[in-house]
Amino acid sequence: MHLLKYGENGDLAITSFDDNELPPYAILSHTWGADEEEVTFTDIVNNGGKDKPGYKKIRFCGEQASRDGLEYFWIDTCCINKENQAELSLAIDSMFRWYRNSARCYVYLSDVSSQTLNTNPEPNRSRWFTRGWTLQELLAPSVVEFFSREWCKLGDKISLKSEIHEVTAIPYEALEGAPLSQFSVEERFRWRQNRHTKLKEDAAYSLSGIFDVDIAPIYGEGGEEAFRRLHDKIREQVECLRDLFATDPLKDKKRIEETKGGLLANSYRWVLDNTTFQQWQQDTHSRLLWVKGDPGKGKTMLLCGIINELHKAPNHVTVSHFFCQATDSRINSATAALRGLLYMLLVQQPSLVSHVRKKHDYAGRSLFEDANAWVALTEIFVDVLRDPSLRPTYLVIDALDECVTDLPMLLDFVAKQSSVSSCVKWIVSSRNWPNIEAQLERAGHKVRLSLELNAESVAAAVAVFIQRKVDQLAQEKQYKAEVRDAVLQHLTTNANDTFLWVALVCQELGRTANRHVLKKLAVFPPGLDDLYKRMMQQMSESDDADTCRCVLASTAVLYRPVTIHELVALIEQPEDVSNDMREIIDLCGSFLTVREDTVYFVHQSAKDFLLVKASNEVFPNGMEEIHRAIFSTSLAHLSSILHRDMYSLKALGSAVKNVKPPHPDPLAASHYPYRLTQLVQDARRFVMYHKQAIESYPLQTYTSALLFSPTGSLIRQLFRHEEPRGIAIMPAMSDSWSACLQTLEGHSGLIWDASSGACLQTLLDSRAVNSVDLVSILALSHFDKIITNRKQSVCQEVTISSDNIWVSDNVQKLWLPTEYRPVSSATSSRCIGVGTGSGKIWICSFE
Numbered sequence: 134m135h136l137l138k139y140g141e142n143g144d145l146a147i148t149s150f151d152d153n154e155l156p157p158y159a160i161l162s163h164t165w166g167a168d169e170e171e172v173t174f175t176d177i178v179n180n181g182g183k184d185k186p187g188y189k190k191i192r193f194c195g196e197q198a199s200r201d202g203l204e205y206f207w208i209d210t211c212c213i214n215k216e217n218q219a220e221l222s223l224a225i226d227s228m229f230r231w232y233r234n235s236a237r238c239y240v241y242l243s244d245v246s247s248q249t250l251n252t253n254p255e256p257n258r259s260r261w262f263t264r265g266w267t268l269q270e271l272l273a274p275s276v277v278e279f280f281s282r283e284w285c286k287l288g289d290k291i292s293l294k295s296e297i298h299e300v301t302a303i304p305y306e307a308l309e310g311a312p313l314s315q316f317s318v319e320e321r322f323r324w325r326q327n328r329h330t331k332l333k334e335d336a337a338y339s340l341s342g343i344f345d346v347d348i349a350p351i352y353g354e355g356g357e358e359a360f361r362r363l364h365d366k367i368r369e370q371v372e373c374l375r376d377l378f379a380t381d382p383l384k385d386k387k388r389i390e391e392t393k394g395g396l397l398a399n400s401y402r403w404v405l406d407n408t409t410f411q412q413w414q415q416d417t418h419s420r421l422l423w424v425k426g427d428p429g430k431g432k433t434m435l436l437c438g439i440i441n442e443l444h445k446a447p448n449h450v451t452v453s454h455f456f457c458q459a460t461d462s463r464i465n466s467a468t469a470a471l472r473g474l475l476y477m478l479l480v481q482q483p484s485l486v487s488h489v490r491k492k493h494d495y496a497g498r499s500l501f502e503d504a505n506a507w508v509a510l511t512e513i514f515v516d517v518l519r520d521p522s523l524r525p526t527y528l529v530i531d532a533l534d535e536c537v538t539d540l541p542m543l544l545d546f547v548a549k550q551s552s553v554s555s556c557v558k559w560i561v562s563s564r565n566w567p568n569i570e571a572q573l574e575r576a577g578h579k580v581r582l583s584l585e586l587n588a589e590s591v592a593a594a595v596a597v598f599i600q601r602k603v604d605q606l607a608q609e610k611q612y613k614a615e616v617r618d619a620v621l622q623h624l625t626t627n628a629n630d631t632f633l634w635v636a637l638v639c640q641e642l643g644r645t646a647n648r649h650v651l652k653k654l655a656v657f658p659p660g661l662d663d664l665y666k667r668m669m670q671q672m673s674e675s676d677d678a679d680t681c682r683c684v685l686a687s688t689a690v691l692y693r694p695v696t697i698h699e700l701v702a703l704i705e706q707p708e709d710v711s712n713d714m715r716e717i718i719d720l721c722g723s724f725l726t727v728r729e730d731t732v733y734f735v736h737q738s739a740k741d742f743l744l745v746k747a748s749n750e751v752f753p754n755g756m757e758e759i760h761r762a763i764f765s766t767s768l769a770h771l772s773s774i775l776h777r778d779m780y781s782l783k784a785l786g787s788a789v790k791n792v793k794p795p796h797p798d799p800l801a802a803s804h805y806p807y808r809l810t811q812l813v814q815d816a817r818r819f820v821m822y823h824k825q826a827i828e829s830y831p832l833q834t835y836t837s838a839l840l841f842s843p844t845g846s847l848i849r850q851l852f853r854h855e856e857p858r859g860i861a862i863m864p865a866m867s868d869s870w871s872a873c874l875q876t877l878e879g880h881s882g883l884i885w886d887a888s889s890g891a892c893l894q895t896l897l898d899s900r901a902v903n904s905v906d907l908v909s910i911l912a913l914s915h916f917d918k919i920i921t922n923r924k925q926s927v928c929q930e931v932t933i934s935s936d937n938i939w940v941s942d943n944v945q946k947l948w949l950p951t952e953y954r955p956v957s958s959a960t961s962s963r964c965i966g967v968g969t970g971s972g973k974i975w976i977c978s979f980e
């Protein structure tokens with residue numbers, strides 16, 4: 134980027150900078166006069182152009198910059214060498230970024246006079262508002278100041294926002310600096326209405342920054358073609374993000390805050406004054422902040438608060454967050470965490486989508502969902518972190534301890550990647566688990582914020598929380614002053630710096646009649662576990678103790694939260710309480726809570742308590758008994774309610790996609806057992822398909838059987854943690870089981886996979902691939918030392934057995950189902966390329 138600066142002798146000088154090492158600069162936004170009136174790059178280089186009318190703008194801009202303490206400034210007329218086509222293209226591409234990165238943008242309204250402004254106060258009627266390029270010049274910089282013809286300041290885009298909104302229809306939030314990706318594509322296109330550019334193509338090119346897409350300018354292509362290319366780029370970007378989407382982390386955060394009773398700012402603000410936090414935030418070398426603490430100490434809410442505060446930063450940093458929740462299978466795995474973080478990051482910085490598109494263009498949605506999703510996501514993530522255009526970004530992962538699947542992989546990734554980019558800072562939180570400690574220990578540039586070591590601040594925050602909770606209770610239940618004071622006193626004395634304990638006791642008190650409050654207070658012991666024990670004891674004393682225990686035990690083993698309706702259909706009730714299930718849930722102490730008709734554990738620690746510390750009481754005959762009960766009750770339920778034409782469709786041609794479930798839905802309570810039936814069916818397919826391998830080599834259940842099952846197989850998904858770790862590139866599998874039920878070994882000829890099409894690369898349609906093709910593929914994949922003749926590869930590390938049944942590296946052995954056995958192959962040291970009879974190729978790599 135070329136920047137202008139006044140030298141000591143008053144002459145203008147132009148200096149070139151690397152875009153990554155720019156000094157602070159001001160930037161001018163204006164409308165162009167006739168070409169011959171504007172000062173050009175050549176004029177400046179030759180110390181000329183001083184007699185041109187456009188020179189006045191340059192002088193004003195330089196003087197204003199100097200008044201604002203800025204040495205450098207940039208003006209499009211003379212800071213781009215337009216005779217150099219490559220430079221011009223690059224400048225058009227970079228323009229949005231240059232405006233965004235400026236310290237101040239001065240808008241020079243040459244047709245607005247401050248002298249007539251009092252009689253005609255309409256600076257917004259200036260020609261400046263009708264030009265195409267000025268739209269991004271208004272939106273990209275954070276500080277935009279307006280000046281009259283006499284160079285008198287009229288205001289800035291915040292103080293003039295209502296006038297600007299009136300003429301441009303751009304919402305206040307966009308003027309205040311909200312990321313433009315928050316606004317729909319249609320809305321952003323509306324902002325350009327009534328704007329014109331001298332060249333037709335510029336109408337499209339001037340929008341590329343607003344949509345954060347790269348479109349190389351090709352002047353002469355015409356406006357229509359330029360807009361077609363722009364629309365194509367936007368569509369491809371939207372499709373890519375749609376496929377990456379699995380959960381909306383913004384909605385997860387909102388839901389979690391609401392479920393936990395709403396975020397109280399005064400209970401997290403202490404962290405802003407905390408020296409460890411400040412060190413992490415201010416020190417450019419501190420990259421990773423690890424917030425650690427025992428259950429219920431308020432880590433999740435603290436992170437919610439920190440995220441809110443980070444958003445308040447004046448320069449709109451990117452904040453991308455992910456909340457792990459063990460009880461929600463959508464958001465409890467390492468892959469889900471990276472996918473969620475990446476999605477949220479790219480929504481805010483869409484130009485980085487290019488890193489995803491490199492892979493997504495070929496693989497589509499399965500890139501993020503098949504067996505290799507982790508490999509693909511980590512590669513993309515690393516590319517994004519190393520991208521020089523990445524803007525200051527915070528990455529936040531809450532509750533690492535609730536990442537049920539592949540936590541070690543996630544920890545390893547965070548430890549390795551948290552220090553690679555100087556503009557990225559990470560925050561993670563977890564309980565005080567030694568295995569997490571051990572893995573994060575390896576991260577460089579980290580700081581640790583232990584809630585136990587900041588007991589004083591946490592105690593003060595809990596005190597604020599107690600005060601708020603007691604005020605609410607006293608108001609809702611009309612406590613007398615003495616009851617109110619006693620509750621406050623008891624909570625303050627026994628809370629032990631644990632928010633959750635306070636929240637649970639208050640929940641119990643909410644259900645207690647006023648006359649019993651004082652008596653009841655005495656039985657809430659300090660400490661979470663003791664409180665849970667007390668709740669168990671209280672429950673066991675009720676008349677519905679057996680039913681309550683049954684509800685707790687079943688809820689603890691179900692693989693997802695269920696609705697009250699479903700719960701009634703799932704549990705073996707000692708007596709029929711179908712109509713009283715809400716009441717029973719209320720009787721289950723404060724372990725459970727109902728939100729929108731769905732039953733949840735009040736907190737992960739409540740579930741942990743039942744599964745570990747109270748397991749003898751909750752599962753007196755073992756957990757298996759509860760699974761068996763759920764299974765048989767489900768079957769009984771299905772047998773009793775299912776009948777022909779459940780939804781009274783009558784017409785035999787009724788298509789599933791057109792069916793609208795009636796209200797109430799007779800199948801509402803059957804969704805859980807339906808999934809169970811699907812699981813049984815899937816298990817049957819799994820066993821049938823891999824029968825030969827499993828019967829002969831039982832341990833292959835955990836290797837080839839999992840690897841060669843479709844990615845959508847429920848068994849494969851449930852046992853993902855068992856998949857062998859050492860195989861880096863796994864066979865690309867289709868989503869669902871093929872038409873082939875079982876292969877009978879010993880027959881000659883190949884049995885074809887009729888439905889799967891998700892191969893890694895198909896080189897040839899129906900003829901078999903040969904080893905030469907495979908060599909090129911391995912070479913393309915940058916694997917060296919390729920050997921085509923298998924006999925030579927004996928001393929190599931990876932090999933295919935002579936009967937084509939095994940791939941092995943001497944330590945691990947992978948059984949090949951018939952349709953994956955090679956008709957040709959090529960081997961590198963750790964990699965084998967296999968060409969199959971169907972023309973499909975896959976590459977297996979052992980780490």
Ligand SMILES: Nc1ncnc2c1ncn2[C@@H]1O[C@H](COP(=O)(O)OP(=O)(O)OP(=O)(O)O)[C@@H](O)[C@H]1O
Pocket residue numbers: 392393394395396397398400401426427428429430431432433434435438532563564598632633636736737738
């Ligand atoms: N700042 C806050 N505002 C409002 N409520 C809070 C706040 N901090 C904590 N709480 C209350 O305390 C409870 C426990 O907090 P939180 O879930 O954040 O703890 P945690 O340390 O993440 O627990 P765990 O490690 O067991 O998941 C919340 O459900 C909420 O009721």
